Amino acid sequence: MxxxxxxxxxxxxxxxxxxxxxxxxxxxxxxxxxxxxxxxxxxxxxxxxxxxxxxxxxxxxxxxxxxxxxxxxxxxxxIGRTFQTPRLDLAGSVADAVMLGFYPRLRQSILSACLPFSGARRTEDELSARARALIAEFRLATDPDAPAGELSLGHLRLLEVARALASExxxxxxxxxxxxxxxxxxxxxxxxxxxxxxxxxxxxxxxxxxxxxxxxxxxxxxxxxxxxxxxxxxxxxxxxxxxxxxxxxxxxxxx
Ligand SMILES: Nc1ncnc2c1ncn2[C@@H]1O[C@H](COP(=O)(O)OP(=O)(O)OP(=O)(O)O)[C@@H](O)[C@H]1O
Ligand SMILES: [Mg+2]
Structure with missing residues (x-):
C-alpha cells in the first residue's frame, strides 16, 4: 500500500x-x-x-x-494536500472551512445515499460533528462558528491540515x-x-x-x-x- x-x-x-x-x-x-x-x-x-x-x-x-x-x-x-501558502475562504466560519474538506468524499456518499438500503448514508449533522471534533483536536477555535479570517497564521495552517484530514x-x-x-x-x-x-x-x-x-x-x-x-x-x-x-x-x- x-x-x-x-x-x-x-x-x-x-x-x-x-x-x-x-x-x-x-x-x-x-x-x-x-x-x-x-x-x-x-x-x-x-x-x-x-x-x-x-x-x-x-x-x-x-x-x-x-x-x-x-x-x-x-x-x-x-490523495490530499496542503499548500505552502494557505488557500482558504476566510469569509466563512472555521467550521465551514473544515467542512469544505468533506466535499470530495461527500460526492460519493451522496451517490451511495441514493441507493436503496445503503449503509453509507451520512447526514450533515454527522459531518458537522466530525468537523467540530477536528477543530477540537487542533484546538483551532473556542467558537467553531467564528470567522476563519480571525485566526492567526499558525491557526490558519492548522486549519488547512484539519480540512485536508476531513476528506479522509x-x-x-x-x-x-x-x-x-x-x-x-x-x-x-x-x-x-x-x-x-x-x-x-x-x-x-x-x-x-x-x-x-x-x-x-x-x-x-x-x-x-x-x-x-x-x-x-x-x-x-x-x-x-x-x-x-x-x-x-x-x-x-x-x-
Ligand atoms: N510553473 C513553473 N514554471 C517555471 N518554473 C517553475 C514552475 N514551478 C517551479 N518552477 C521552478 O522549479 C524549481 C523548483 O521549484 P519548487 O517550487 O518545486 O521548489 P521547492 O523545493 O518547493 O522550493 P521552496 O523551498 O522555496 O518552496 C525552481 O527553480 C522554480 O523556480
Ligand atoms: Mg516549495
Missing part, C-alpha cells in the same frame, strides 16, 4: 526542476522531504497530485498507474505546514500528524526545519537541484555530506 513517483522528470523551459526522481510513502508512514529553496519539493507534490504533468516517469497509487488521472480524480482516490485521505502531502507557527501550535500539529499516521495515513512532509522533520519522520528523502541526493534514516540523511553542503551553501548565500 503506497503512493509513489518513479523516474519523474519535469522541465520548465530550460530548467530541469526534477530529474528522474523516485519517492514513495507507505500507509502509516511519515516520510520527510527536505532540500533547499528551489530543490523541487513543491513541484514533486504537484506531480503527485496531478497539478503538474511530468515529461517522464509515472505516479502510482496502491500499485496502479494514476499518471493520466486529473487532480480531482486523484483527490477522490484519497489515504495519503497526505504537507507543504511546509509548520512555517511561521509557534511551538505550541507546532506540537499540536505534530501530534495530529502522528495520530493520523497511527491510524494508517501515509504522510509526505516538506519542511525547512530539518530538526522538526527528522523528529517526525520514519524515513527522510533529500532533494537538491531536482535530484534525490540522500534517502534513509533521518540521522543518516541529516548527516549526509551532500545534504550538509546544500544547506551550508544556502546559509552562505543568505549571509
Amino acid at each position: 503506497s503512493l509513489s513517483a518513479s523516474g519523474v522528470s519535469i522541465r520548465f523551459g530550460g530548467l530541469v526542476a526534477l530529474n528522474k526522481v523516485a519517492v514513495s510513502v507507505s500507509s502509516g508512514e511519515i516520510v520527510g522531504l527536505v532540500g533547499p529553496n528551489g530543490a523541487g519539493k513543491t513541484t514533486l507534490f504537484n506531480c503527485l497530485t496531478g497539478v503538474a504533468q511530468p515529461q517522464e516517469g509515472k505516479v502510482q497509487l496502491e500499485g496502479q498507474d494514476i499518471s493520466h488521472l486529473r487532480l480531482e480524480h486523484r483527490v477522490r482516490l484519497g 485521505p489515504r495519503y497526505l502531502l504537507l507543504d511546509e505546514p509548520a512555517a511561521g507557527i509557534d511551538d505550541v501550535d507546532r506540537d499540536l500539529l505534530a501530534q495530529a500528524i502522528r495520530n493520523a499516521a497511527a491510524r494508517g495515513l501515509g504522510v509526505l512532509l516538506v519542511e525547512h526545519n530539518v530538526g522538526f522533520v527528522a523528529e517526525m519522520s520514519h524515513r527522510m528523502v533529500a532533494l537538491v537541484g531536482g535530484e534525490v541526493v540522500a534517502e534513509g534514516k533521518p540521522a543518516d540523511v541529516v548527516g549526509d555530506p551532500q545534504v550538509v553542503a546544500a544547506y551550508l551553501g544556502v546559509q552562505r548565500v543568505a549571509a
